[in-house]
Each structure stands twice: as C-alpha cells, then as structure tokens.
Amino acid sequence: MVSRLTANLQLYGALSADEQRAVENMVISTRAVAAGEDLVVEGDAPTHCRVLLEGQAFRHKTLPDGRRQIMAFHIPGDVCDLQGLFLGMDHNVTSLSAGEIGLIPHAKLTEVMEVHPRSARAFWSTSLVEAAVFREWMVGMGRRSAYARIAHLFCEMVVRMRAAGLVHQNRCSFPITQQHLSDALGLSAVHTNRTLQALRGEGLLTFQGGELVIMDWPGLTAAGEFDAGYLHQAGKSA
C-alpha cells in the first residue's frame, strides 16, 4: 500500500526507481485507523508526517460556537499533515472511514528530499496543488450557487479518485454524510439535502450510502462549471 504515496507523487513529476524506493522506505510504520478517528489535532506540532494509505479523511476547523468548516477531503496517497513539517497544525484531520496510515519521520523526509531533489519537488508540488484546490473552493463558496458548488465538488473528487485508480465504472466510495457535505460547502444540511435532490432529479448523479455514482458526466461538469485544469494532473485521469 505504500506505493499509493509514490503513485500520488508521480502525478506531478516522474521519480526514478531509486527515488521511489527511497520515498517508500521513509514510511517506517503503518497502522490501522478507525472511522472518525482524529489523526491530527489543532495545536499539534508533529514529528512525523502521516500518509493516508487506505480509506479517506478530511481536514476541518470548528468555531467556538460549533459551526464547522471542512477544508479538504483526503484520499489514499495524500500526505495529510505536510504542513507539520515546518509549521504547527492549525486545524484537525479526521478519518472518514476505517483505513490505514503510514508514518514518516520528519528527519527522514528532510534527508530524502535533500538527497533527491526531484522528490522534494514532488512533495512541494502536492502542497501547491492542495493550495490550488483551496482557491477553487473559495471560488465556489464566494461565487457559485449551492447547486453548482455541490456538482463541482463531486466532479473534483471523481477526477482525483480516478487518477488514484479508485473509480470503477463511474462509481466510487465517498463515505461522507450530507452534514459533511454541508460543512465543506458552507451550506445548511437542509439546503444541501434539497439541492442534492435537484441534482438527482436532473439525472446527473446518485449519492447514497457513501457511494457516489455519476450518471451524466457532461451534465455534471456543466452544472458545476467544472474544469479540471486547477488540479494540474496533465491529462493523467486514466
């Protein structure tokens, strides 16, 4: 499963066999995680990075009065606290499903990146792409309707999961509740529910029991004004 990490990194630049081995060897241990487990908590100053190897997770912040904002969803191959390499954590990361994570000591990561600049480039690129995704979410929350926002998020997840080999015949696992969806998009759960019904009613998709099924991809991308360019995958959606 450690190969999920190198597979992900190589979306942004090829690595030699040697480099791949070096990167995979940084993962000194793996461990199973349960659904809903906090992997990293606001205020932590981690000494390791966590790579998600199996399952899904999300990054989020909760305001004093309980309002929550989800800022990203993670899929296998993602490093979920790369920020912790240089800065403290200013948000939480929680698993969505049972899965597995790998641990990479910061010291090892720093060392490998110095020896293999291309791996450094790949890691840095993943954090730049993550920032690009944040910006796109801002466009959605600032300027798109609830309808387009939901469609856009599903498009994004499908493209990312497809690149990771996690989409089979227009279906993929996305184990979130409508409440998660609402907190990611800045909507109320009620409005999310009704808008989801509209999307379903248009025959664009189906989303229940944590499974997302795309029924009309052209229609969905149009509804979400989706253009995958910001994911910088260079046509890698196999």
Place this chain on the structure above:
Amino acid sequence: MVSRLTANLQLYGALSADEQRAVENMVISTRAVAAGEDLVVEGDAPTHCRVLLEGQAFRHKTLPDGRRQIMAFHIPGDVCDLQGLFLGMDHNVTSLSAGEIGLIPHAKLTEVMEVHPRSARAFWSTSLVEAAVFREWMVGMGRRSAYARIAHLFCEMVVRMRAAGLVHQNRCSFPITQQHLSDALGLSAVHTNRTLQALRGEGLLTFQGGELVIMDWPGLTAAGEFDAGYLHQAGKSA
C-alpha cells in the same frame, strides 16, 4: 527594497547573513509596475518568480460570466507566483497600486535552495502559510457572516502589514475598492457597503480613500472572531 524579501522570509525562520545575501542576489532585476497591471495571467508558465517589493497586488480568477473571486492580497515581500516554479498559473495576479517587482529566474532559485536548505524551508513555509490563509478565508466564506468576514479580513491585513512594518499608528494603506472587498469575500458590492457602514458605525474602523484606520482593535478582532495563530508569525507583530 530587495531586503523586503528576506525580511518576509525570516518571519518563518532565521537566515544567516550569507543566506540572506544569496537570496537577495537571486533578484536579477527590478521594474516599476503601474496600478492595475496584470503581473501574471492564467495560463502562463513563468520562467521567473516575481517578488513584490513595493505596492500591493491581488490574486484572482474570473468566471465566464464575469463573476470574480479574489483569493489573496499581496504586500511587499511576497512572492506572487511561487506556484509557477513547479506548476502553470491557474489564476491571475494584478497590481492594486503603482509599485515595484523583482524578478528571480527559476534556475537561480532552485540552485540557491539546494545550496541553502534553510532558504528552501523559508520559501516553502511562505507557501504553507499562504495555504493556511486560504483555509481561513474558506472558514469565513463558509461559516461567518458578512460582518465578521469583513472585520476578519481587515484584522488579517493589519497583522500581516504590521509584521512588514507597514502600519503606522493604526493606519495603513490598503488601496482596494469596495468592489475588490466584495469579490474577496463573496459578497455583493451593495451589501459590503452597508456592512462597512455598520462597522464604521460601531466605531471599529474607518476605511476610505484606500486607507484603513483601526479605531478599536479589541472590538474589531472580536467582531471578526480573529485569532492570528493561522498566520504562524510566532509573535512577530512588532
């Protein structure tokens, strides 16, 4: 003015005199920019990075129908297209005022970062902090009222500008229009105008003619639910 770059970088880790010199020498040329000039445009694949040395700028994306989302404001010391080092540009950067930028060839930047790992760490840190700011904007757009959102943005800008030595007696230059503010916060210009009046009415601030004056800092931070932690400045707000 090139020292603005090293001053900014050192918010996230000290650099030796040697390293500072190496970093500053990467700037092979500077040039004046006019207000409203596009510094980088969506689709560019730059060969240089641009450091803002004087004046202010903003990053933005425009949707096909003209809706615009502003994703960041830049102040002197910021590298505004660090993303271009590894990825193409997926958004625009435009100057807000007359100013000056420095050019850093990618080749030089790569070389200096390999020779001086601490400078690499500093550059990378700036991009991580930028991502942290994106996340905080997401919290605002998703979960905060227009009133809190505006207050929060002003708090953020004041803290950042203060760290750069650009705030004098609770006053700083922030040459944006109410339309810019609206596009940054996902609001209509009309609503921004009325909300700004409320903030002014509470005696928290004054914002006209491109000058921001903070009249009640505790009140403003409370109104914006502002906590500077996400800026990761480690108490550097002099």
Place this chain on the structure above:
DNA sequence: CGTGAACTTGAGATTTCTCAAGCGGGGTGG
C-alpha cells in the same frame, strides 16, 4: 464645468437558513 469611477441609498426579489417534526434502516440489548 463635465465626466467617470466609486460610493450610497431604496426597495423588492431570492437564496439560503432555522426551527421543528417525521421517516427509515441498521444495530443492540433484552
């Protein structure tokens, strides 16, 4: 003076929210 950009105001229209209640299926203790 004339002009244009930015700001301001009024007022009705929409989107989205909140509160409140009902439904449904899976898991669990009796």
Place this chain on the structure above:
DNA sequence: CCACCCCGCTTGAGAAATCTCAAGTTCACG
C-alpha cells in the same frame, strides 16, 4: 427474535441574510 433507539435523511414553513436592479451622490481629474 424483536422492540427500541439513534443517526442520517427528508419535509414543511416562516425568517433572515444577502442579492439585484435602479437611481442618486460625491469627488477627483481633465
């Protein structure tokens, strides 16, 4: 094995925030 319970989903209906359209004002600048 069944009743109960909880969580997530769904629905209704009124309320609030925010938007849009449209017009008027101000002020710097030519």
